[in-house]
Amino acid sequence: MSASIDLSVIHVPVMVDEIVEGLQLKAGGIWVDCTVGDGGHSRTILEKTSPGGYLIGFDKDNQALRVAKQELKDFEGRIELVQGSYAGMLQPLNQARTGLVDGILFDLGISSRQVDESGYGLSFNRSETLDMRFDKSQDLMAMDVINEYGFEDLSRIFKEYGEERYSKRIARKIIDSRPISTTDELADLVNTCVRKDASGRHPATRVFQALRIEVNQELEDLYAGLESALTALKVQGRMAVISYHSLEDRIVKNFMRDKSKACQCAKAIPVCVCEALQRLRLVNRKVIKPSVNELDRNRRSRSARLRVAEKIG
Ligand SMILES: C[S@@+](CC[C@H](N)C(=O)[O-])C[C@H]1O[C@@H](n2cnc3c(N)ncnc32)[C@H](O)[C@@H]1O
Incomplete structure (x- = not known):
């Protein structure tokens, strides 16, 4: 992995318009990018929430955060980047004293830079x-x-x-x-x-x-991250998750479906014993795929699948 930043391999963010719409980005607020990568989605979040929007971004990869810091230098004062897993987001969020947040993005998997740049072995x-x-x-x-x-x-x-x-x-x-x-x-x-x-x-x-x-430990992190995101969101806040393969998408789909069910007792049980609370509302019934236009522009977006849910309780 080189010390200098090679701009030719910077990751192109996917489904940006769908994220703007899905998270209902608006001026102000506190936003979390769980997977900052090279900062493409973070940039959009910061632009669309200007003035006053504040972003906390996570990535496990220090090199990604170096690239993102450089790419997002215009937004100094409105952004905090944290090296570490989004699975542990609650502690840094508590430390930052942000209170509950307005929207959370997960763009799972790897960036194209991590594939194209030497040093990752991917x-x-x-x-x-x-x-x-x-x-x-x-x-x-x-x-x-x-x-x-x-x-x-x-x-x-x-x-x-x-x-x-x-x-x-x-x-x-x-x-x-x-x-x-x-x-x-x-x-x-x-x-x-x-x-x-x-x-x-x-x-x-x-x-x-x-x-x-x-x-x-990607799947363990995803389970923990989704639970933490639900805790960190304010009511009416949204989580948007882009996944790239069926294992990830299944976890996201099941999580959102389970948390959007009022009662999870088996049909044979006449009176609810699970006392489950309906925590989420599915914003889209069906998974969202990249547009034909995006597929033409960015072949690497072809496996992306987006799900969005809103916290209701
Ligand atoms: C698809 S890329 C994100 C690209 C980013 N949205 C952009 O616009 O450049 C996924 C990123 O998530 C990071 N990542 C994967 N698992 C993570 C985890 N558990 N916690 C934090 N970051 C993680 C990877 O290091 C990678 O940089």
Whole structure:
């Protein structure tokens, strides 16, 4: 990862108009960007909430925050950037004494800069150390998972987090080929185990996704982050979540659906015993996808799916 900032690989934010509409951005207020990345969505939030809007932004990746700080320098005094997981957002929000917030954005996964810039080990198109950490102060790297996990755990993460049908075959081959320390070694190995599908995607896409999710504890963070967001929002505040694969989207969809149900007792129980409170209202019944125009402009937006919910209690 280079010390200088390469502007040619800056991430292009997706579904920006839909976020403006979904979060109902307006002047003033306190806003949270859980995944600041290179600051694209944060910039829009700051512009649309001017004057007076204040943004607290999180990212696990220090390099992303360096880029964002540079990109958002015009908004000094209206922004606070926090290095760390959005899963732990409540403590920094309490410290900042913001009170409950008006809107929260999650733009999950990885930025295109993290794929394109060397040092992350997230791309199978370059030979690099199998790292994959967003937070470089963390110990666990993808290389450790590949070289130290047993057969059961490896095949489980490939199946669960990558939805990889050849998970066992790949896990066996990895164990037989250890040590493996670079992205291209792993990509070549997967290539020999997996039949190319019609999508034209690289055969190692699913395994790389699974490893990244495991290394960064992405699904655990998402569960915790959604709960924290619900706590942090004021009534009538909104959360907008952009996900990029079915595992993430399922978690978001189920969370929003469960929190928008008044009573969660089984139909067979005549009187409510769960005492569930309806906390959210679904703003859109159906998931929102990028427009044709955006798909033409930015191919990387093609898997983005947006869900928005409003806190009602
Ligand atoms: C798709 S990018 C966000 C791009 C951003 N919206 C923009 O406009 O540039 C996702 C970002 O989330 C960060 N990230 C992933 N998991 C995180 C977590 N649990 N807490 C904080 N940041 C996280 C990644 O490091 C990455 O920078």
